[in-house]
Amino acid sequence: MFILNSKQISEADKATISINNISSIDLMEHAATQCFNWLHSRLQGQGIKIHVFCGIGNNGGDGLVIARHLYQHGYNVSCYIVNFSDKRTDEFLINYNRLKELGEWPPIIKSEKDFPKVAFEDIVIDAIFGNGLTREPEGFTKKLIQYINHTRVFTLAIDFPSGLFSDESVIDTGAVIKAGHTLTFQTPKLAFLLPENKDFVNTWEVIDIGLDENFIKNLNPKSHYITKNEIIPIYKSRNKWSHKGTYGHSLIIGGSFGKIGAVTLATRAALKIGSGLVSAYLPKCGYNILQISVPEAMVEVDNDAALEYYNFKTKATIIGIGPGMGTVEKTALGFELFIKENKLPLVIDADAINLLSINKSLLKYLPKNTVLTPHPKELERLIGSWKNDFEKLEKITDFSKDHNVIVVLKGAHTIIINEDNKYINSTGNPALATAGSGDVLTGLITGLIAQGYEPINAAILGVYLHGKTADLALQETSYETFTASSILDYLSDAILDIFKQDMDQEKIEDDEEVEDGN
Numbered sequence: 001m002f003i004l005n006s007k008q009i010s011e012a013d014k015a016t017i018s019i020n021n022i023s024s025i026d027l028m029e030h031a032a033t034q035c036f037n038w039l040h041s042r043l044q045g046q047g048i049k050i051h052v053f054c055g056i057g058n059n060g061g062d063g064l065v066i067a068r069h070l071y072q073h074g075y076n077v078s079c080y081i082v083n084f085s086d087k088r089t090d091e092f093l094i095n096y097n098r099l100k101e102l103g104e105w106p107p108i109i110k111s112e113k114d115f116p117k118v119a120f121e122d123i124v125i126d127a128i129f130g131n132g133l134t135r136e137p138e139g140f141t142k143k144l145i146q147y148i149n150h151t152r153v154f155t156l157a158i159d160f161p162s163g164l165f166s167d168e169s170v171i172d173t174g175a176v177i178k179a180g181h182t183l184t185f186q187t188p189k190l191a192f193l194l195p196e197n198k199d200f201v202n203t204w205e206v207i208d209i210g211l212d213e214n215f216i217k218n219l220n221p222k223s224h225y226i227t228k229n230e231i232i233p234i235y236k237s238r239n240k241w242s243h244k245g246t247y248g249h250s251l252i253i254g255g256s257f258g259k260i261g262a263v264t265l266a267t268r269a270a271l272k273i274g275s276g277l278v279s280a281y282l283p284k285c286g287y288n289i290l291q292i293s294v295p296e297a298m299v300e301v302d303n304d305a306a307l308e309y310y311n312f313k314t315k316a317t318i319i320g321i322g323p324g325m326g327t328v329e330k331t332a333l334g335f336e337l338f339i340k341e342n343k344l345p346l347v348i349d350a351d352a353i354n355l356l357s358i359n360k361s362l363l364k365y366l367p368k369n370t371v372l373t374p375h376p377k378e379l380e381r382l383i384g385s386w387k388n389d390f391e392k393l394e395k396i397t398d399f400s401k402d403h404n405v406i407v408v409l410k411g412a413h414t415i416i417i418n419e420d421n422k423y424i425n426s427t428g429n430p431a432l433a434t435a436g437s438g439d440v441l442t443g444l445i446t447g448l449i450a451q452g453y454e455p456i457n458a459a460i461l462g463v464y465l466h467g468k469t470a471d472l473a474l475q476e477t478s479y480e481t482f483t484a485s486s487i488l489d490y491l492s493d494a495i496l497d498i499f500k501q502d503m504d505q506e507k508i509e510d511d512e513e514v515e516d517g518n
């Protein structure tokens with residue numbers, strides 16, 4: 001799914017109106033009616049108090065449509081106009097009049113004294129600002145946002161939590177709605193996926209409002225939200241005539257005394273994802289551990305307790321390096337020589353990233369499309385600190401371009417950056433915040449590249465499957481008991497799930513919904 005920026009959304013709105021010969025007011029009716037349907041299917045006519053706060057632009061117009069449907073369906077609703085400007089849009093005015101024709105005259109909020117009483121057990125619909133936000137809310141509008149947040153009432157944001165920009169950082173964090181849920185139009189927004197906005201964006205979903213898909217594709221958006229739909233075309237099915245040589249040979253390099261588990265997990269992961277052959281190269285102290293834990297793997301050894309010589313004989317297709325490796329001097333010196341001489345594709349993780357950060361002159365030796373899988377702290381050592389999450393993404397983009405590498409920034413929404421392209425993962429949950437989870441990811445990406453996946457596709461698929469295992473596991477296990485080994489236990493289910501139709505999708509198709517304008 002594409003992620004559009006604010007300008008692209010406005011362009012797609014306009015293009016859809018002209019290409020598809022649909023009026024702006026009908027587009028709004030369609031979009032906002034879907035929001036009403038969403039709420040109606042959950043509330044089923046309950047008498048709970050609903051407050052709809054409408055700005056004076058088209059986001060406010062959506063709010064007025066929702067309020068109209070709520071009135072017409074007998075809900076206990078109050079609608080207000082947040083009059084932060086007199087420049088009301090045409091679509092706002094048409095829907096304002098449609099509401100008045102029903103005999104409902106929304107009160108105007110012009111200052112703090114006009115704020116209505118909102119109770120914790122009510123529902124607020126936030127239709128104050130949407131994609132048209134150009135500066136931070138101030139004055140009584142900001143006060144209203146704070147007032148709503150202060151009640152801790154459940155807030156359903158329409159398109160955006162008001163005060164949040166799609167593609168830049170919030171500076172005044174006291175001027176943004178803290179939404180319980182957001183129904184956003186057509187595409188996810190980059191801001192929803194960044195950790196700095198966690199207080200404003202809780203859960204969200206995309207409402208398809210039918211913007212012109214060809215037009216959107218021709219905009220050539222650079223940001224992508226990775227869901228099952230993006231994974232299906234990446235997945236390579238197996239050929240009947242293939243043999244284990246077809247699926248490559250992964251070599252996992254890592255480990256040190258006390259950290260043999262990391263390299264063991266990565267090795268198991270490379271095997272389990274389907275690498276034809278897998279070898280591990282690790283300090284001698286880990287030899288028995290690895291051979292017993294992963295009998296399918298071949299093992300070569302280096303010095304006794306830490307890597308030093310990197311003199312393996314394995315003819316690998318791809319090397320995954322770093323898990324449990326440590327950064328002692330002899331390991332670092334050997335790593336320098338290894339990187340300078342290596343010609344094979346690489347996946348670089350953990351301490352191998354730290355060694356690159358210590359000696360950045362090595363970056364120029366990395367083969368094109370090397371995959372680096374840092375967590376935020378490792379990233380900071382590599383590229384320096386950042387002021388906010390948007391600047392972080394810019395810095396990673398520059399780094400990716402400067403060194404021709406793919407960066408997999410691990411987090412709640414793992415972000416894969418390949419030059420200007422950003423791929424943001426949709427799967428995963430806090431169960432993955434567990435020791436060894438990153439080592440498994442390194443093994444998965446390595447094992448996929450071994451099988452002939454392009455490094456960027458291996459990163460996208462590996463990250464998606466890694467997250468999906470935890471999502472599937474949570475249907476029958478707890479966050480706490482899920483461990484890195486559980487990722488491998490659920491890997492098969494995650495792969496099979498690629499080809500299952502989602503229950504949600506089936507449900508949407510079966511649901512009876514209110515038609516626009518009813």
Ligand SMILES: NC(=O)C1=CN([C@@H]2O[C@H](COP(=O)(O)OP(=O)(O)OC[C@H]3O[C@@H](n4cnc5c(N)ncnc54)[C@H](O)[C@@H]3O)[C@@H](O)[C@H]2O)[C@@H](O)CC1
Nearest residue numbers: 024028031057058059129130131132133134135136137159
């Ligand atoms: N046909 C369309 O264009 C559609 C628009 N839709 C809705 O329209 C929204 C965008 O509407 P608009 O472009 O009218 O903009 P908004 O309704 O988001 O904002 C209203 C206006 O407020 C002004 N403004 C921005 N920041 C401000 C601030 N801090 N203080 C005071 N005033 C400020 C701007 O001039 C802006 O035009 C979308 O988010 C979506 O909800 C949907 O109904 C789908 C169809």
Ligand SMILES: [K+]
Nearest residue numbers: 126129160162
């Ligand atoms: K809003």
